[in-house]
Amino acid sequence: MVRLSGKVIDIEYRGLLLNRDDARTIGVLDGDRVEVVNEEKKAAAQAFVTTTATMLPQGTAGVYQVTNRKLQLDGGEAIEVRAVGRPASIDFIKKKMDGGKLSMEETQSIVREIVDNTLSPGEISAYIVGTYINGLDMDEIEYLTRSTVSTGEQLSFASHPIVDKHSIGGVPGNKITLLVVPIIMAAGLKCPKTSSRAITGAGGTADLMEALAPVAFTASELQTMTEKAGGAIVWGGATNIAPADDKIILYEYPLKIDPHGQMLASVMAKKFAVGADLVVIDIPVGRDAKVTSIEDGRKLARDFMELGDRLGMKVECALTYGETPIGRSLGVNLEVAEALTILKGGTAPDSLIQKSAAIAGIALEMAGKVQAGAGTEAALSLLSSGKADLMMQKIIEIQGGDPGVKPEDLPPGNHSFTVNAPETGYVVEMNNRALITIARAAGAPHDHGAGLSFHKKQGQHVKKGEPIFTIYADRSWRLQKALEEGRRLMPIAVEGMLIDRVPGNRWRSPMH
Numbered sequence: 001m002v003r004l005s006g007k008v009i010d011i012e013y014r015g016l017l018l019n020r021d022d023a024r025t026i027g028v029l030d031g032d033r034v035e036v037v038n039e040e041k042k043a044a045a046q047a048f049v050t051t052t053a054t055m056l057p058q059g060t061a062g063v064y065q066v067t068n069r070k071l072q073l074d075g076g077e078a079i080e081v082r083a084v085g086r087p088a089s090i091d092f093i094k095k096k097m098d099g100g101k102l103s104m105e106e107t108q109s110i111v112r113e114i115v116d117n118t119l120s121p122g123e124i125s126a127y128i129v130g131t132y133i134n135g136l137d138m139d140e141i142e143y144l145t146r147s148t149v150s151t152g153e154q155l156s157f158a159s160h161p162i163v164d165k166h167s168i169g170g171v172p173g174n175k176i177t178l179l180v181v182p183i184i185m186a187a188g189l190k191c192p193k194t195s196s197r198a199i200t201g202a203g204g205t206a207d208l209m210e211a212l213a214p215v216a217f218t219a220s221e222l223q224t225m226t227e228k229a230g231g232a233i234v235w236g237g238a239t240n241i242a243p244a245d246d247k248i249i250l251y252e253y254p255l256k257i258d259p260h261g262q263m264l265a266s267v268m269a270k271k272f273a274v275g276a277d278l279v280v281i282d283i284p285v286g287r288d289a290k291v292t293s294i295e296d297g298r299k300l301a302r303d304f305m306e307l308g309d310r311l312g313m314k315v316e317c318a319l320t321y322g323e324t325p326i327g328r329s330l331g332v333n334l335e336v337a338e339a340l341t342i343l344k345g346g347t348a349p350d351s352l353i354q355k356s357a358a359i360a361g362i363a364l365e366m367a368g369k370v371q372a373g374a375g376t377e378a379a380l381s382l383l384s385s386g387k388a389d390l391m392m393q394k395i396i397e398i399q400g401g402d403p404g405v406k407p408e409d410l411p412p413g414n415h416s417f418t419v420n421a422p423e424t425g426y427v428v429e430m431n432n433r434a435l436i437t438i439a440r441a442a443g444a445p446h447d448h449g450a451g452l453s454f455h456k457k458q459g460q461h462v463k464k465g466e467p468i469f470t471i472y473a474d475r476s477w478r479l480q481k482a483l484e485e486g487r488r489l490m491p492i493a494v495e496g497m498l499i500d501r502v503p504g505n506r507w508r509s510p511m512h
């Protein structure tokens, strides 16, 4: 153990910054692991070694904010630092990379070491890629789900049922949670919804909800809000419910991957931890979606139901149309404005209303609020009567936003470019992945004004020169980037009905 003076570095990062001479005394190189002790508080951390002694003189160690949450230093206290060996879970990660089956204990060790920041970003990525390449069987998925739950906090409600929904994602513009949760609540059911930020897309539900109200709450705040208002829509990453999940998603996002077993555990751990009894899962199926065939969708649905059985939750799945974006927009403000327009009874695209009502309807039927087969109609009437809108206002208010917010308060970015049809014909293809890439290039989900708005959708007729879609951005250089991606990817194809014109002999007037 080497005693050093702890200096708090006000940067939201994890690790311990060491002077080169102290690192030598402790016996660590840049990137090695250390244990840091402040009286009875301990943290595992990665050591970073600096040679700039003026910034960090010998005898002082810099503690980044994430690590300091465990140590709770004010600055200047004496800390003890010692080198520690390689974490146990690296061998288990290697086992998964080699195609082995992980036990409950091995999975628990990996998850625990992800949560307490023992594993480095590279090691977490290796684990995710190992599960991406070699898969997880149902036992391993159950272990991962249980480990994700047990390393976080859980809610416990006095009254039941607790109803929840989740989409596996993978289809752009899928803002249905902003409609489904208020509909479920309007039927008198409790729904403590936690969502992730974007994983493979350009805006997850947590990103969207953040345009309306804060989304970072603790588990007990989520419980209280649900008891008072009937529900809430919060970011799972801030709740300490399933904390491993958000740390894993962080490394999936840049790779745009969501491995099958990770996805099941990510979704179901959050449902289990909030105490859900009844769960509806939306599985979009489409060429560019996470699930590409109905058959694979059915298999995934069976996996969700089996995992639900093992955990004691009743799960129903809906295979939904995932070939084209849902509704007419993509990106934070555009999507939120679209959802609010529907809640407030404005005209809106059918696909979004129908999908939201169908998913909410399944929840109402499962909870016995309506008879089997009557769910969609009941959901539609809770929407058109304005009852769902009142519930959305309640959610926004209890989370600290302005319940009087209107769609116009969520404008798209100031920089825009409209793409017109090069030919007269039908919109024959919308490439979801390309649309997401363009929206991300425009700044979504970070820039709330960034995104795409569709004037035409697949199957519709468009005349040459008519607008097909508009790209919006908050910054002009972002718009340029999005346009470059647009030119490269050509995300929407328009084709005339004419496949080929076969010229005959030239007609000559008999007069000549």
Ligand SMILES: O=P(O)(O)OC[C@H]1O[C@H](OP(=O)(O)O)[C@H](O)[C@@H]1O
Pocket (backbone or CB within 6 Å): 165, 166, 167, 168, 169, 170, 171, 172, 177, 194, 195, 196, 197, 198, 199, 200, 201, 202, 203, 204, 205, 206, 258
């Ligand atoms: O970025 P991709 O992978 O498309 O999807 C991620 C989104 O899907 C789920 O939606 P919800 O919370 O059920 O609305 C997640 O929570 C997240 O918001």
Ligand SMILES: Nc1ccnc(=O)[nH]1
Pocket (backbone or CB within 6 Å): 166, 167, 168, 169, 195, 196, 199, 258, 262, 263, 264, 266, 267
């Ligand atoms: N992997 C995931 C997919 C969709 N939603 C989640 O929360 N997690």
